[in-house]
Amino acid sequence: METLALIETLDRDGQPRQILRVSQWPVRIGRAIDCDLVLDDPHVAAHHATLALRDDGVHVEPAASVNGVRLGRAAIAPGSTPLLPASSVMTLGATTLRVRLAGEVLAPEQRLLDLLQYERRHAVTLMGLILFAAVWQGFSLWLTTVPGGAQGPALAWNYLSAPIGLIVWCALWAIGSMLFQRRFAFWAHLYIALKWLLIAIVTEAATAQIAFALSMPSIEKLGRVVFVGAIAMMMWRHMGLLLPTRRRAVAIAIGSAVVVSSGLLLIDRGMQQQPLIGDLYLGTISLPGVRIAKTVSADAFVKSAAPLEKTLAKWAKPGDDDDDAAPGDDDD
Amino acid sequence: MLLTRLFRRRSGRLLALLLTAALNAWAGATPPGVHPPSAPASPLAKPQSAASAAEDDSAAEDSANLSASARRIYDIGRPRLLQVRTLLRDQDSQASVGSGSLVGADGLILTNYHVVSQVALEPQRYRLNFQTVDGVTGALQLVAFDVVHDLALVRMAKPPAAVAARGLFEFRPATTPLAQGERIFSLGNPLDVGFVVVEGTYNGLVERSFLPQILFSGSLNPGMSGGPVLDDKGHIVGVNVATRRDGQQISFLVPAEFAQALIARSAQAKPITGSVEAEMARQLLAHQQQLTTRFVALPWRETKHAHYSVPVPQEDFMRCWGSSNPSESKGLSFERSDCQMDTAIFINESLRTGDLAVRHEVYDGSKLGALRFAQEAGQSFRNEGMGRRTHDLSAPKCEEDFVESAGLPMRTVMCLRAYRHLPGLYDVAVLSQSVDAKTEGVQGRFDARGVSFQNAMLLASHYLQGFAWKRSP
Numbered sequence: 055m056e057t058l059a060l061i062e063t064l065d066r067d068g069q070p071r072q073i074l075r076v077s078q079w080p081v082r083i084g085r086a087i088d089c090d091l092v093l094d095d096p097h098v099a100a101h102h103a104t105l106a107l108r109d110d111g112v113h114v115e116p117a118a119s120v121n122g123v124r125l126g127r128a129a130i131a132p133g134s135t136p137l138l139p140a141s142s143v144m145t146l147g148a149t150t151l152r153v154r155l156a157g158e159v160l161a162p163e164q165r166l167l168d169l170l171q172y173e174r175r176h177a178v179t180l181m182g183l184i185l186f187a188a189v190w191q192g193f194s195l196w197l198t199t200v201p202g203g204a205q206g207p208a209l210a211w212n213y214l215s216a217p218i219g220l221i222v223w224c225a226l227w228a229i230g231s232m233l234f235q236r237r238f239a240f241w242a243h244l245y246i247a248l249k250w251l252l253i254a255i256v257t258e259a260a261t262a263q264i265a266f267a268l269s270m271p272s273i274e275k276l277g278r279v280v281f282v283g284a285i286a287m288m289m290w291r292h293m294g295l296l297l298p299t300r301r302r303a304v305a306i307a308i309g310s311a312v313v314v315s316s317g318l319l320l321i322d323r324g325m326q327q328q329p330l331i332g333d334l335y336l337g338t339i340s341l342p343g344v345r346i347a348k349t350v351s352a353d354a355f356v357k358s359a360a361p362l363e364k365t366l367a368k369w370a371k372p373g374d375d376d377d378d379a380a381p382g383d384d385d386d
Numbered sequence: 387m388l389l390t391r392l393f394r395r396r397s398g399r400l401l402a403l404l405l406t407a408a409l410n411a412w413a414g415a416t417p418p419g420v421h422p423p424s425a426p427a428s429p430l431a432k433p434q435s436a437a438s439a440a441e442d443d444s445a446a447e448d449s450a451n452l453s454a455s456a457r458r459i460y461d462i463g464r465p466r467l468l469q470v471r472t473l474l475r476d477q478d479s480q481a482s483v484g485s486g487s488l489v490g491a492d493g494l495i496l497t498n499y500h501v502v503s504q505v506a507l508e509p510q511r512y513r514l515n516f517q518t519v520d521g522v523t524g525a526l527q528l529v530a531f532d533v534v535h536d537l538a539l540v541r542m543a544k545p546p547a548a549v550a551a552r553g554l555f556e557f558r559p560a561t562t563p564l565a566q567g568e569r570i571f572s573l574g575n576p577l578d579v580g581f582v583v584v585e586g587t588y589n590g591l592v593e594r595s596f597l598p599q600i601l602f603s604g605s606l607n608p609g610m611s612g613g614p615v616l617d618d619k620g621h622i623v624g625v626n627v628a629t630r631r632d633g634q635q636i637s638f639l640v641p642a643e644f645a646q647a648l649i650a651r652s653a654q655a656k657p658i659t660g661s662v663e664a665e666m667a668r669q670l671l672a673h674q675q676q677l678t679t680r681f682v683a684l685p686w687r688e689t690k691h692a693h694y695s696v697p698v699p700q701e702d703f704m705r706c707w708g709s710s711n712p713s714e715s716k717g718l719s720f721e722r723s724d725c726q727m728d729t730a731i732f733i734n735e736s737l738r739t740g741d742l743a744v745r746h747e748v749y750d751g752s753k754l755g756a757l758r759f760a761q762e763a764g765q766s767f768r769n770e771g772m773g774r775r776t777h778d779l780s781a782p783k784c785e786e787d788f789v790e791s792a793g794l795p796m797r798t799v800m801c802l803r804a805y806r807h808l809p810g811l812y813d814v815a816v817l818s819q820s821v822d823a824k825t826e827g828v829q830g831r832f833d834a835r836g837v838s839f840q841n842a843m844l845l846a847s848h849y850l851q852g853f854a855w856k857r858s859p
Contacts (some may be wrong), residue, residue, distance in 0.1 A: 197761045200717030201753060266797075269788050326774065327781030335784045335799040337768030340760050342795075342821055349790035352850035355798060356843045359785035362802050363839045366812065369780035370804035 059105075059112070060154045061091055064143075070152075079107035083146060084117070097121050097147030105138065105153070112138040112155060121147045167298040169231065169239040176245045183248040190252070191216055223247060227292050234296045242295055250288030254281045262338040269347035271336040278332050286312045327369050455618055459571040460583040462620035463487075464519050465552040469575045470497050470526065470540065470612060471515045472504050481512060485574035485613030486540065487555045487622065489645075490653055493542030496555075496645050497612030498627055499531045500732045502538045506531060506662045507734055507807075514540060519581050522546055530652030533666050534673045534731055534740065535597065535644040536627055538612075539652055555614055557642050558621035564588045572604055572626055572637075574613025584610075588623070592638065596677060596703035596741075597729040600624045600639040615639050667808040670731065670836050673740050674811070678834075678841040681742060686852040691721075694794065694820065694828045696746045697852020699725050704742065718762045719750045731836070737778045739811070739836030744849070746830035756824035763827055767819045770831065772801040779813060780804045789818065792854030796820050800846050805836070814842035816849050828853075 055077040062070040074081075074091050083091045086100040093102070099119035105112050115135045116123040123130045124145040130136060140158045144151045173180075195213050227243040261277025264270075286308055293304040320330050328334070350358070466488035472481045484501030488494070495516065504512040506528055514526035524542050531538040542549065564570070565588075572584040586604020602615065606629045615624040624639030686697045698706065706725035711718075724745040731740035747766070751759030775781040782801040789798040798818040805811040816832040832849040834842060 197758055198765075200758070200762065269786075271786065327783075328774070333768070334772055334782060334801065335786045336797075337764060339764035339767050339797060339819055339821065341756055341824060345788065345795070345821060347788055349788040349795045352789055352791050352847050355785070355787050355789045355850065356800070356847040358787070359800055359802075359843065359846075362783050362785060365783050366780055366802055366804035369775075369783070370806045370809075372806055 056156070058156050061105075062152045062154070063091075063093070064150045064152055068150075076105075079105065079112065080115075081105045083151075091151075093146065093149050095147045095149045098149060099147075102146050103144075106135075110137060112153075114138055114144065119147075167235070167295070169235060169237045169242050169295070172295075173239065173241045173245070176242075180241060180245045180248070183245065183252060187217075187248055187252060190255070220244070220247060220251075227295070230292075230296045235298075239295060243292060246291040246295070247288060250284045250291065254284035254288075257281060257284065262336075263340055263344060265336055266338040266340045267344045267346045269345075271332070274336055274338065275329075275331040282312065282316065455569075456571060456583050456585050459616050459618070459620055460573070463555075463571075463573045463583070463614065463616060464581075466555050467573050467581060467613070468495060468516045468518050469578075469581075469609075470495065470501050471517065472502065472512050473515050475511055475513050480578075483575065483578050483609050484611035485609065485626065486516065487573070487612075487614035487625075488549075488552060489539075489555050489622075489649060490541070491550050491554060493545035493549050494529070494649070494653055495526065495540045495542070496614070496622075496625065496649065497538050497540060498625065498640075499533050499536045499538045500627075501612045502528055502531070502540060503732070503734055506538070506658075516540075516542065518552075527657035528662075529655050529657055530648060531662065531666075532644060532648045533669050533733065535640050535648075536732055537625065537640055537645055537648050539648060539655075541657065555616075555622050556620075557646050558617050558619070558623045560643060564617065564623060566590050568617070570602065570604075570615050570617055570623055572602065572606060572610065572613060572615045572639075574606075574610025574626055576607035576609040578609050582610075586635065586637070591641075592728065594701055594703055594705055595728050596680075597731075598641055599627070599729065600641055602637040602639050603635050604637055605629075605635050606637040663807050664809075666733070667805075667810055670740060670808060670811055671838060673731070674834075674837040674841055677740065677742070678837060678845060682844060682848050691748050691828070691856075693823070693826065693856055694748060695792070695852070695854035695856055696723075696748065696828055696830060697744065697832075697849055698723055698746070699742075699744050701725075703727060704744070716753055718754060718759070720747045722747045733808075734778070736776070739805075739813075741835055742845075743833040744830070746828060748828045749826060751825040751827070754825065759825045759827070763819060763829065766829060767797070767817070770815075770817050772815055773803055773813070778806060780806055782815070788821070789850055791850050791852075794820055794853050794855035795822050796850075796853060798850065802839075802842060808836075810838055811836050812839055812842050813837075814846060816846045818850065818853065820853075822855060 057075050057077060058079065059076040059081075061074040061076060061081065063072040065071045081090045082101060082104050083089055083093065084101040084103070085093055085095065085098050089101065098121070099117065101117045102119050103117055103123050104115045106115055113135045114123060114125060114130060116130050116132075122132075125136060125138075126143060138153060138155070140155060142153055144153065191213060195209070199209065199212070224240055224243040224247055227247075228238045228240040231237055231239040231243065257280045258277045261280070262274050265272070265274035265277075290301075290305055290308050293308070294301050297304060323330050468486045468488065470484045470486040472483070473479065474481060481504060482501070484497055486495040486497035486501070489496045499506070502514060505514050514528065515523060516526050517523045524544060524546065526540040527543050529539040529541050558564070568588045570586060570588050572586060573581070575581050584604045584606065586602050589601040589603055592599045592601045600615075600623070602624070606626050610626045613626045614622045615626060617623050622642050622645070624641055625645055626637070627640050628638040630636040680703075681699070684700045684702060686695075687700055689696045689698050704725045704727050706723055708721065708723045710721040722745070724743075726743045727741040729741065730738035733739055749759070749763060751762065754762060772782040772784065773779065780803050782803045784799050784801040786797070786799040789796050796818045798816065800814065800816045803813045805813075813835045814833070814837060817829070818831075819829045820827040830849075830853065832845070834845050837845065
C-alpha cells in the first residue's frame, strides 16, 4: 500500500515516539479508540482533529476541544481549516505531532558532526599544536625568568598554570558537549582552544616585533585587534561543537557581544583620553638587528611632536568632570 | 614627598581632634608613672633644667637670658600674630589652618600661598577667617599671591577699630644679613593647639635649591605655615613654609625679601574676586622661563660609563642619588642615577609643579643573553608611568620614534600633558632606551613639570642631545 503521509508523535527531545503510516485520508486524531491515531494524552479530546484531503492538499479540521490545535506556533482559530504545509508540526493538547507528506521536497543530506571523526581527523594537528604550545610556553618562561629568579616549585607552577587553566577550560566545554552532543569531546575542544589561542598569542608577539622593526606602533595595535578576533573565533568554534545547527545564531550573538563590549570600551577610553587601542606607546624593545626603520635626529623628532600642542589644547579644556573629580585624585 | 607643608588639611585636623580626645582620656585616667609623651606639662623638663643649673651657674644664666629673649620676642609678636583659617563657605568647620602676621595698618596679613590655596582656587567652596592671639576674629579677603615663593597677602574685610594699635611687623633690613648660627624665633599656631614661639638657628640658604629658602634648625609643625620668623629685634627674616619629615628640626623659611617684594607690589591692591588661574599661570610661566634658561645653559656632566655618554645634570640646583644592584646578581645588573630638584611649587594638594628630574639606568645584560636582555629592557621601558587624566592635567599624548644622537640609536617616547586650569603650561616626559647593543644599554628619563610647550621642546631636544655612543677606549 502506498504511504501517503507519515505522522510522528514526538517526545520532549523532538525524537519520534510513535509513527503512523497513512495509507488513506482522512485521518482522525484523538483519545477515543476509534481514532486512526490514538493519543494517550489527558489534554486531548476524544475526537480532537481530523486531517482530510481536499483538492488543494491536506487540511487540518479541528473538532471541538478545550485545548485546541496549534499549527507551528499559531493556534488555529475556531472554525478555520487551514492547509497543512510540508513537514509541519502540530500540537494537540500536550502532544506534538510532525506530519510529513508524500512527495515533499526533502532538505539535502546534512553532514554529520561526528566528534570522534573530528578528533581523529585533527589528531596529528592537535599533537603538533600541543608540542608547539609546550615549546612556546617554555620559551616565554625562559625569556621572562632571569637567572636566580623563580626556582623549583615556583618555576613549575609558572610553567604549568597555563596548561592547567587550558585543561579546565576545555573540560568545561566538553561537559557542554556531553549535554548537547552526548559525548565528552575534550580533545575536539582542546584542538579548537589551542589553535585559536596560539593564533592570538603568536600574532600579538609577531606584530609587536614588526611594529618595533618598522617603528609603526599601529601594527602592534592591529595585532591586538587580531587577538580579540581570534578569541571571538575560538568561542564561536567551541559553540559550534555544542550546537552545530545553530552556528549562525551563535555567530550573531558572539559578534554583537564583541561589538557592544568593544564599543563601550572605546567610548570609555575616548572619554579618559586614552589611546583607543593598546598602550600609550609601543613598549617593545627588540634586538638591534630587528630594527629596519631609520633613525631621526633629536631636533627632527622634537619638531615632529609639534601637532601635540593642538591635541592637548583640546584635551585640556575643562570638561564635565571638572567638579566631581576631587583634586585629591593622584597624578601618577 | 619628604617635604611637608606646614599646615593642616582635613585629614590632619582629624588627627588633631583625635589627639585632643586622647589627651582628655589620659588626663582622666593616667596610670601612675605613665606620662603621655605629648602632654603639655611633661615632667621631663624639670629634672633637665635642674641638672643644668646644678652643673653651671653661667649656663643657667644664659638659658635664662635666652628664654627671656624668646619671651620678649613673643611679646613683640603677640598682638600682630594671627591664625589664618580656611572654612567651608556655608558652615564653620575649618578645612585647614595656618598662621599669618600683620604687616599693614589696614589689616594686611602676610601668610603662605598654600595656606589660602583652597580659597584662591575654589572661592565658591571656601572662605578665610582669622583669629588673633587675644581671640579677635573676622573675615579675610585674598589680595595677592606669589605662587612660586609660596606667599600670599590677605586683608581683614572689616578691620577692627583697634587694629592700628596692634602695630605692624617690620622686616630686617637687607643691609644687615644674618650670620649662620644666629638665633631666630618662629611664631605660629602648630596643630591648632595654641600660639607658640620656637627658638632655632639661622643656617643660611638651602644648598642647591633653585628657589632660595632659609634653612632653619628648629621644630616647625603643621599649622605654623605663614607665621613670621623674627630676629632678636623682632624683625621678620622669613616666613615658615615647610619641614622635612625624614629629618629632625630641618625646616624651611621663605626669605623675607620675597615677602617685602610682594608687599611693595600689592599692598594697595584690591581683593581678588575673579579667577586666580590666569595670574598663577603668568607667574609659573615666568618661573619656567628662568628655570629653562638656566638649565639649558648648563653643560651635561661627563659620565664614566664605558660605552655611553648619558645626560646627567650639574648639581647646581639638582641633587643626584646613585644606586646599583649587587654585582653577584645573576640577572640584569644596572647602575642608576636619579637627579631631582628639591623645590617643587605647590599649587594644590595634588599638584606640585615647576621642577625638573633626570634619571638614567645603565644595564649590563651579559649574563642574560641578547633575547632575555631585550625582554628585560622592554619590560622596564614599558613600565614607565606617564600619568593619566586628572582634575588638573589632561591625559598624556605621546610622540615616538627611533632617535639618533651622536651615533647612538635610541627608541624614544616623548609624552606631554597640558594643565587644564593653567593655560600654556605642560608636563613633559622624555623616555629613551638605547637599541645599539645586544646585551647592554641605557635607559634615561627626563621630566619637566609646568613648562611652556616651546620650552618643553627645547628641554627635550637638549636632553636627547646629551646622549652619545662612546668608542671603547
